[in-house]
Amino acid sequence: MGLGIWGLKRSPWVYHVNVGACNNCDIEVLELLTPRYDVERLGMVLVGSPRHADALLVTGCCTRQAAPRLMEVYTQTPKPCIVFCIGSCACTGGIFRHCYHFARPVDEVIREIDPDAIIAYVPGCPPKPEAMIAGAAAALSTL
Amino acid sequence: MGAIGIFLAAAVGTLVIGMVASWVDRKVTARVQYRVGPPLFQPVYDIAKLLGKETLLPERAKGRGFLLAPVVGFAAAGVGAAIVWHANIRPAEGFVGDLIVLLYVLTIPAIAVIYGALASGSPHATFGASREMKLLMSYELPLVMAVLVPVVQVVKGGGGATFSIGQLVTFQQTSGWALFSLSGVIATAVALLCIQAKLTLVPFDLPEAETELMGGTHLEYSGPPLAMIKLTRFLLLAVSPVFLATLFVGGLGDAASGWSWLALAGKFVVFLVLVVLIRNTNPRLQVRKAVRFFWFGMAPLAAGALVLAWLGY
Ligand code: SF4
Numbered sequence: 001m002g003l004g005i006w007g008l009k010r011s012p013w014v015y016h017v018n019v020g021a022c023n024n025c026d027i028e029v030l031e032l033l034t035p036r037y038d039v040e041r042l043g044m045v046l047v048g049s050p051r052h053a054d055a056l057l058v059t060g061c062c063t064r065q066a067a068p069r070l071m072e073v074y075t076q077t078p079k080p081c082i083v084f085c086i087g088s089c090a091c092t093g094g095i096f097r098h099c100y101h102f103a104r105p106v107d108e109v110i111r112e113i114d115p116d117a118i119i120a121y122v123p124g125c126p127p128k129p130e131a132m133i134a135g136a137a138a139a140l141s142t143l
Numbered sequence: 144m145g146a147i148g149i150f151l152a153a154a155v156g157t158l159v160i161g162m163v164a165s166w167v168d169r170k171v172t173a174r175v176q177y178r179v180g181p182p183l184f185q186p187v188y189d190i191a192k193l194l195g196k197e198t199l200l201p202e203r204a205k206g207r208g209f210l211l212a213p214v215v216g217f218a219a220a221g222v223g224a225a226i227v228w229h230a231n232i233r234p235a236e237g238f239v240g241d242l243i244v245l246l247y248v249l250t251i252p253a254i255a256v257i258y259g260a261l262a263s264g265s266p267h268a269t270f271g272a273s274r275e276m277k278l279l280m281s282y283e284l285p286l287v288m289a290v291l292v293p294v295v296q297v298v299k300g301g302g303g304a305t306f307s308i309g310q311l312v313t314f315q316q317t318s319g320w321a322l323f324s325l326s327g328v329i330a331t332a333v334a335l336l337c338i339q340a341k342l343t344l345v346p347f348d349l350p351e352a353e354t355e356l357m358g359g360t361h362l363e364y365s366g367p368p369l370a371m372i373k374l375t376r377f378l379l380l381a382v383s384p385v386f387l388a389t390l391f392v393g394g395l396g397d398a399a400s401g402w403s404w405l406a407l408a409g410k411f412v413v414f415l416v417l418v419v420l421i422r423n424t425n426p427r428l429q430v431r432k433a434v435r436f437f438w439f440g441m442a443p444l445a446a447g448a449l450v451l452a453w454l455g456y
Contacts, residue, residue: 002195003191003194003195004191004192004194004195004196005195006188006191007187007188007189007190007191007192007193007194007195008192008195008196010184010185010188010192011185011188011189011192035176035177035178038173038178038179038180040169040173040178040179040180040181041173041178041179041180041181041182043181043182043185043188043189048357048362049357049362049363051199051362051363051364051365051369052364052365052369054192054196076199078196078197078198078199078365078366079196079197080195080196
């Protein structure tokens with residue numbers, strides 16, 4: 001295990017990407033920063049630029065408009081980085097999977113530009129903050 | 144010990160202090176917001192992680208300047224640390240103008256930040272750079288005037304005209320701290336607020352402005368260069384309180400005695416906690432208001448303190 005991975009496990013900085021969420025997942029993501037969950041005690045910080053990020057928290061069903069932008073954000077993120085599909089929408093398309101605006105699930109969009117991407121899934125509509133923390137812990141332990 | 148040895152010892156030592164200081168900053172901020180806050184070794188984890196990451200070069204960036212700027216800033220902060228510590232530990236050995244050199248050297252990190260941001264070719268970073276420039280021009284004048292107050296006090300106290308930090312410290316050891324006078328109190332307050340702006344902490348964090356510029360000046364940096372920027376921050380966070388303690392409350396004094404080191408640690412903590420508390424209890428100022436605050440608020444105050452010091456108060 002390299003020094004970088006050792007540090008990454010203890011300080012994953014996250015960037016929040018909304019690719020078409022109903023906003024409920026986003027609210028739950030922000031919940032992570034509140035005193036009740038306080039993910040800063042695990043070293044997680046919400047950053048404003050994908051260039052500073054180690055993890056992308058992708059929420060929502062990936063729309064046709066958002067898919068190329070999601071790819072762009074992913075290429076702008078320095079590797080190694082983890083993609084978290086937060087919510088049923090991001091994981092599979094959820095209740096919107098038959099809609100005209102739906103492109104593909106987030107993992108397929110990401111795999112299109114990087115077949116080796118590290119992708120973690122946190123299902124739920126919306127997932128509880130506890131589930132997100134559990135997902136992050138599980139994903140980081142596999143690195 | 145040669146000059147390089149002094150530089151390395153000061154840079155590494157200050158870096159460790161700076162990491163602890165930045166942890167204190169984050170921890171106190173978290174506690175103020177009823178959170179738990181990060182563990183003690185968080186700054187180490189952050190740096191280790193950043194060093195292991197990829198360096199991305201923006202398409203429109205001027206690569207060499209973009210990557211060189213953080214290194215220049217870090218080196219300047221390290222030299223500043225070396226000057227401050229050397230003047231404290233061996234006050235008799237400093238050279239005549241080290242106070243002036245120190246003021247210049249502590250400006251270089253800000254200029255490096257501006258240069259790197261402009262070289263990155265990002266509109267957000269350019270905005271941040273222009274704000275940083277305005278901020279630099281507004282706080283530099285009151286800071287220099289406030290720093291001149293102890294110098295004037297030495298002149299009036301019969302210590303002779305000097306710009307050597309070592310002599311300022313020795314004078315304060317014999318005739319009392321610069322803080323113990325009306326002019327000293329005003330100058331310390333002004334210098335503290337200028338240092339707040341130098342560290343670009345709230346309420347003067349305009350160049351970074353997480354919520355509007357998303358990191359501003361260092362928006363485009365990733366991996367090792369970002370680590371360099373963070374390390375520069377740690378250095379400045381450690382040097383600035385020591386700088387204030389040296390000029391206004393007597394610095395280290397007797398380097399051989401443990402008590403004076405303990406006293407210096409106490410002064411350091413007091414200034415650091417003041418900085419953190421100001422950061423946590425104020426909203427961000429607009430550019431216009433920040434410039435007005437320094438030019439029409441702090442600068443006349445500092446000038447008044449200079450006059451008072453000249454009159455002997
Ligand atoms: S998973 Fe549910 S809560 Fe989340 S974006 Fe989709 S519909 Fe909204």
